[in-house]
Amino acid sequence: MATDGRPARPNDHAWYTALLARCDGVTPVATAVVHPCDALSLGAAVEAAQLKLIDPILVGPEAKIRQAAEEAGLDISGYRLEPVAHSHAAAARAVALVREGQAGLVMKGALHTDELMHEVVADDTGLRTERRISHVFLMDVPDFGRPLLITDAAINIAPDLETKRDIVQNAIDLARVMRIEQPKVAILSAVETVNPKLQSTIDAAALCKMADRGQIAGGVLDGPLAFDNAISKEAAAEKGIVSPVAGAADILVAPDLVSGNILAKQLTFIAHADAAGVVLGARIPIILTSRADAERTRIASCAVAVLMSRQDMLAVKPAIR
Incomplete structure (x- = not known):
């Protein structure tokens, strides 16, 4: 919609x-x-x-x-x-x-x-x-006004905090290649407050503190945020959320693969989003598409991977271990 x-x-x-x-x-x-x-x-x-x-x-x-x-x-x-x-x-x-x-x-x-x-x-x-491998969807949703990056919807099934740190950093690196200079990262959950019974909210809070301490670089993080609060300024205002990320997120970090995959496919098949998918964190980008993907998605994924492969950022990643 x-x-x-x-x-x-x-x-x-x-x-x-x-x-x-x-x-x-x-x-x-x-x-x-x-x-x-x-x-x-x-x-x-x-x-x-x-x-x-x-x-x-x-x-x-x-x-x-x-x-x-x-x-x-x-x-x-x-x-x-x-x-x-x-x-x-x-x-x-x-x-x-x-x-x-x-x-x-x-x-x-x-x-x-x-x-x-x-x-x-x-x-x-x-x-x-040395970085964990993860997948990022780069999606163009009609009438939304800016591309959205969604991660991880294809590789890490139930990522722990350490893995989520790399998932976030990989997505930030891609956003910067796509000319989003200081991407806003929303760590998603079902609620916007930390609940000790809901692990995704604890992970979100920890990731934000890791960014404060320089363990995640190049983006602005906030979370936990529910999906509506991440993308809608009106929804964030109704909840009284004051944040540079709420309502303005460039990157949506899903709590697990299932929720990320559902979100990406809803945007593709219901909201008519164009999508590109690439695997990051390896020595080179990997173009990872589904047999159900449209030809446009496959070509867009190639284009994103090509742009990444031409960036000096890949040269500073640690050597193969």
């Missing part, structure tokens, strides 16, 4: 267009596309290549990739193909391509997320840094 109660109008995709415009002139990033063995994932990789966002390396069973290309009418003759036996091997090889310096991004194809992430987080051969 729009803020005045009217049904949300269909998205005019202006944010999506502006996002792609920011990538004009950027050198395409070599991207290991993991197991692109269906028309959706292979088509997204080809379109992103045609838009000069990525230079795809197609990693998977060669016969299946070529069959998918033939069935979808896609010409993949100009792209490098790394043949492996199956999806698990494709995930392992994609990670190896990054470690060897041959790829700067990883893009999920037609395989389960946990199969890809198992290789990404492997202790000896993966792409981990």
